[in-house]
Amino acid sequence: MITIKEVARHAGVSMSTVSYVLSGKRTISEETKRRVEQSIVALGYHPNAGARALASNRSQVLGLVVPLRSGVNMPVIMQFVASIVASARDHDYDVLLLTKEAGPGEAHRVTARSMTDAVIVMDVESDDPRIPELRTVDAPVVLLGMPDDHEVLSCVDLDFATAGRQMAGHLADLGHSSIALIGSPPAVYERGTSYAARLLAGFRGEAGKRNLQASVHPCEPGYDSVAACLDEVLAPGRDTTGLVVHNEAILGTLLLELRRRSLDVPGDLSVITLCPDDVAENLPVPLTSIAVPAQELGAIAVEMVMARLAQEHAPEVRLLQPQLTDRGSTAAR
The missing domain is CATH 1.10.260.40 (lambda repressor-like DNA-binding domains)
Structure with missing residues (x-):
């Protein structure tokens, strides 16, 4: 050497x-x-x-806070992690993965000990208890997500509220009058995860604006949970003809259960989802979807960190606009 x-x-x-x-x-x-x-x-x-x-006087390490909580879809999380690691390496940085639920002081701990030069935080809640502490960290902090109160913080995320509106509006434009949102596991809503709350708000807002009959059904992964959820969605009197699915982990099981019930997609039931493109494309029935741009979001989060380290930018919020791809799983009524 x-x-x-x-x-x-x-x-x-x-x-x-x-x-x-x-x-x-x-x-x-x-x-x-x-x-x-x-x-x-x-x-x-x-x-x-x-x-x-x-x-x-730098560690050349970024901290990535990813608490492994219930209801988290690990394959999708790992797409974000892989993007952040690859983008960090482009800047000659390594990534320290922090998966323990260590509370608001975790960012302080790793920066104060010079373990990391900056921190990226994932799985952000609408009313996130970490926010007051994150504002006082003496190092750049970027949130991959957007809390309700994001003043003086850098955030990047998909515009989930617009995504919820677009998916409900897509079905309304096709003539559907009774639709349902099959959502994330209950724990995701119970802890107030920001992306789920924003998508739900957008969905409900658009449904109300269009005078749609709309129901919401949080769903755990697993065959029995999906079957029970569909029993509710398709209960007599609901006349549901369109599904918005915000739960990547159940998509394959959902389509198999619809087939078992002799329900054709999109002939009997239109389905639109929010998930990574590779997931939507490779299902038994390719699904019309709004993409989760994990690679782009991860890369932007790292670029925002680098800009803050170079003192080139003040804190900023960047919401990527949803991109809808029609793969034929929704049809006119």
């Missing part, structure tokens, strides 16, 4: 000069800087993480 000593000898300078070129802590003449950089390239020198941290 090439060392800083060998770079210094090759460039004809001291080791401290090489360190200053790498860290930028002192002004070095352009000629000397160019000679050092040429030696670095010629020798293939790569400063190790410890050296970079000492030189920059």
Whole structure:
């Protein structure tokens, strides 16, 4: 492995000069800087993480807070995690995954001990108890989600309220007058998870605006829960003809149960969902959907962190507009 000593000898300078070129802590003449950089390239020198941290007073690590709570869909969560890790590596950062439900002080703990330079927080609640503490963290904090009170915080998320409105409106435009939302597991709503609450508000608002008969049914994963949920949705007198599904974990089971009941999609029942595109495309019946842009959201969260570290941007809120793809699982009534 090439060392800083060998770079210094090759460039004809001291080791401290090489360190200053790498860290930028002192002004070095352009000629000397160019000679050092040429030696670095010629020798293939790569400063190790410890050296970079000492030189920059940074850990080169991002903290990612992902509490593993009930009702969380891990395959989708891991799409976000993979995107954040890949994007962080593009900036020469590693990611420290924090999965324990450690309370509001977790961000303080990892930044105060110089374990991380910044923190990205997922699974954000509408009235999140971590928000007051996060405002006082002496490091950039970005929320992948949006609490009701997000003043002076950086947030990025899908516009779930608009997504709820679009899905209900899509069915209304096709002539459906009685629709149902099959939602996330009850625990997700009980703890006030922001994305679920915002989608539900958008769905209900659009249903009321269009004078639709609309019901809401939180649903646990598992065959028995899905079957019981469909019993409610399709109970006599409801005349439900359209489903909005906001629960990625049950989609395959839902379609199998509809088939068992000899219900055709979209002939008997239109189905539209919010989930990653690869999930919607590869189901037994490809579903019309609004995409969960996990890769894009994760990359934006990292870019926002880097901008804050470079002091290039004040806190900001970015909501991505929903993109609906029609795959033929909804039909006119």
